[in-house]
Amino acid sequence: MDAMTISRADLLGLAEDLLGSGIRVVGPAKASRGMVEYRAVAAASELALEGPELPARSLKEFYLPPTEPLFAWKSLAGGKVELMEARMAPPPTVVIGARPCDAAGVEVLDKVMGWDYRDEPYFARREATTIVSIACAGIDSSCFCTSVGLGPDATRGSDLLLVPIEGGYRAEVLTEKGARLVSGHQGRFRPDSGAAQAQEFKQKARAKVAAHAPPDARPLRSWLETHFDHPLWAEVALRCHGCGACAAVCPTCHCFDIVDEPEGVTTGVRRRNWDTCQTARFTVHASGHNPRSDQNSRIRQRVMHKFMIYPKRFNEILCTGCGRCVRACPGGMDLLEVISRVSALAGGAG
Amino acid sequence: MTELRELARKLLSDGQVKVVIGYEEGPRGVRPLFATDGAAADRLIFDERCVQNLATYLDRRRVHVARLGKPAIVAKPCDVKAVAGLLRETQLKREDVVIIGVRCGGVLADPKSLQRLGPDTMADRCRTCETREPGLVDYLVGPMPEAVRGQSGRDAKIAELDAMTPEERWSFWQKELSRCTRCQACRQVCPLCYCDRCMADKTEPQWIESSPHPRGILAWHLIRAIHLAGRCVDCGECERACPVSIPLGLITRKVAQVVAQRFQHHPTDDPSVPSPIGTWRSDDPQEFIL
Numbered sequence: 001m002d003a004m005t006i007s008r009a010d011l012l013g014l015a016e017d018l019l020g021s022g023i024r025v026v027g028p029a030k031a032s033r034g035m036v037e038y039r040a041v042a043a044a045s046e047l048a049l050e051g052p053e054l055p056a057r058s059l060k061e062f063y064l065p066p067t068e069p070l071f072a073w074k075s076l077a078g079g080k081v082e083l084m085e086a087r088m089a090p091p092p093t094v095v096i097g098a099r100p101c102d103a104a105g106v107e108v109l110d111k112v113m114g115w116d117y118r119d120e121p122y123f124a125r126r127e128a129t130t131i132v133s134i135a136c137a138g139i140d141s142s143c144f145c146t147s148v149g150l151g152p153d154a155t156r157g158s159d160l161l162l163v164p165i166e167g168g169y170r171a172e173v174l175t176e177k178g179a180r181l182v183s184g185h186q187g188r189f190r191p192d193s194g195a196a197q198a199q200e201f202k203q204k205a206r207a208k209v210a211a212h213a214p215p216d217a218r219p220l221r222s223w224l225e226t227h228f229d230h231p232l233w234a235e236v237a238l239r240c241h242g243c244g245a246c247a248a249v250c251p252t253c254h255c256f257d258i259v260d261e262p263e264g265v266t267t268g269v270r271r272r273n274w275d276t277c278q279t280a281r282f283t284v285h286a287s288g289h290n291p292r293s294d295q296n297s298r299i300r301q302r303v304m305h306k307f308m309i310y311p312k313r314f315n316e317i318l319c320t321g322c323g324r325c326v327r328a329c330p331g332g333m334d335l336l337e338v339i340s341r342v343s344a345l346a347g348g349a350g
Numbered sequence: 351m352t353e354l355r356e357l358a359r360k361l362l363s364d365g366q367v368k369v370v371i372g373y374e375e376g377p378r379g380v381r382p383l384f385a386t387d388g389a390a391a392d393r394l395i396f397d398e399r400c401v402q403n404l405a406t407y408l409d410r411r412r413v414h415v416a417r418l419g420k421p422a423i424v425a426k427p428c429d430v431k432a433v434a435g436l437l438r439e440t441q442l443k444r445e446d447v448v449i450i451g452v453r454c455g456g457v458l459a460d461p462k463s464l465q466r467l468g469p470d471t472m473a474d475r476c477r478t479c480e481t482r483e484p485g486l487v488d489y490l491v492g493p494m495p496e497a498v499r500g501q502s503g504r505d506a507k508i509a510e511l512d513a514m515t516p517e518e519r520w521s522f523w524q525k526e527l528s529r530c531t532r533c534q535a536c537r538q539v540c541p542l543c544y545c546d547r548c549m550a551d552k553t554e555p556q557w558i559e560s561s562p563h564p565r566g567i568l569a570w571h572l573i574r575a576i577h578l579a580g581r582c583v584d585c586g587e588c589e590r591a592c593p594v595s596i597p598l599g600l601i602t603r604k605v606a607q608v609v610a611q612r613f614q615h616h617p618t619d620d621p622s623v624p625s626p627i628g629t630w631r632s633d634d635p636q637e638f639i640l
Contacts, residue, residue, distance in 0.1 A: 332381025
């Protein structure tokens with residue numbers, strides 16, 4: 001693995017270089033009310049690298065937007081319909097300052113988005129985007145990346161990982177895309193000199209998260225497979241409002257709804273919009289019957305999908321331990337607690 | 351605290367209720383507790399971090415909670431106003447809930463901040479709230495708090511928005527609402543958003559678009575504002591639940607100001623007071639249709 005170093009000023013300079021050459025730069029930036037969000041910036045000075053907060057929403061929306069048109073239709077004379085496909089030309093993009101949990105989330109999503117059908121809009125954006133992550137120091141007690149096989153220095157999904165060292169970062173080149181970014185901006189990088197410091201940063205960050213994180217969630221799969229009707233589900237779901245805030249901020253929740261919206265008498269647009277299994281509407285049948293008739297079954301679904309169903313199909317947990325669902329939940333639902341409890345029920349597996 | 355726990359224990363052991371819905375110390379802050387036995391009742395707490403409005407859990411469509419049996423609910427004055435709203439709108443019968451009212455001197459804006467309650471740390475809505483002791487209750491617990499008051503940043507912001515040109519106001523709201531993904535958390539936590547099928551969810555006919563594009567987002571927030579006019583109890587749950595920090599309290603507060611001015615109506619814990627949206631009077635102001 002190639003490594004270089006880059007100063008803080010040069011990283012911002014790199015962002016300016018990219019913006020100057022017409023590349024879209026996305027990164028964490030201050031939004032109104034003190035919130036941090038990932039957004040396309042107009043100047044490098046907008047970037048709020050290294051937190052301390054996690055952006056409110058994950059990187060997911062840059063690949064799977066909250067709403068996107070798939071095609072437009074127009075009714076013609078004689079009962080004919082003309083379809084106009086939405087033009088997909090995602091702008092070349094470099095993400096600077098992704099959190100490792102968010103970069104990993106995108107790689108986890110690749111599996112389902114390219115499974116039985118290759119999702120063209122998603123992969124067009126994937127291909128147009130290079131992700132430069134910054135290793136995280138650990139945010140707060142809601143973080144649990146170390147419990148899902150990742151860590152604050154996880155490299156999955158990133159093309160370049162920047163590890164904070166004095167005055168800047170040690171840049172670890174992880175992919176071809178990452179190498180191209182470095183070679184295209186040689187002047188911004190210096191030879192590697194921060195290996196020891198970077199190592200120390202990573203160890204400290206891992207220890208910080210691991211100190212409160214629940215046990216490894218990977219072994220939970222077998223318990224979940226055989227405990228669909230366990231009383232746990234009725235108990236943990238009580239405070240859940242079924243609001244779906246968890247799914248909206250989740251880097252890996254990817255369910256969507258397809259809607260046709262008329263825009264005039266003879267024209268309209270088919271769109272796909274984010275959806276979530278936490279609402280009653282998600283599974284209600286045309287007959288009125290709802291196989292997931294209460295919140296217990298919806299919470300169970302969320303946990304099962306992340307820690308059993310997705311791992312079974314893709315050998316991959318559908319969770320990166322970012323903790324956003326815990327921070328966002330108005331009812332105080334706590335996935336770390338659920339993982340700990342299932343671990344205990346499973347006989348301390350993990 | 352002892353008073354609250356002893357009362358909860360008694361209600362449960364007497365069989366008066368099957369569950370006491372209150373607050374507990376969770377692993378990451380205060381959270382709702384559903385105490386069904388004495389041991390759980392001993393985990394009940396109440397302090398300035400108890401921001402949640404638990405009246406939302408009385409919605410009978412929450413079958414997973416309703417299944418536990420008759421509830422008692424720990425309620426602050428604003429929460430009791432929400433219970434009154436449910437009674438007023440026949441969503442709940444008075445005998446189906448035991449209300450444990452708590453005297454309240456306001457809650458923290460950021461309950462995880464570990465700050466002391468004061469004029470600057472208090473939730474904005476509490477700075478203008480006059481009610482320390484809820485009515486309508488079956489039991490009343492806790493000491494009478496000091497009347498800490500503060501300047502409302504929200505009212506100042508509303509005055510600032512009112513002074514703007516429509517274009518400036520439009521651009522403010524466009525920017526704030528652009529973050530909305532229509533996750534509907536604001537609706538789900540609202541104790542008075544109890545419709546079986548929200549019009550935002552209806553597809554045949556589709557009244558409002560479900561997409562989170564600017565048109566769909568605006569339609570949702572306008573409809574929500576109008577449907578809550580004169581019904582909102584200013585518990586702040588919608589704004590707290592919003593995962594992208596949209597200042598929804600500015601909307602509900604502004605609408606409440608309009609309702610107060612036009613209809614002389616203020617949220618109340620008296621369920622016999624009709625809400626303006628549910629009544630018609632021949633002398634209702636006509637110059638603006640609410």
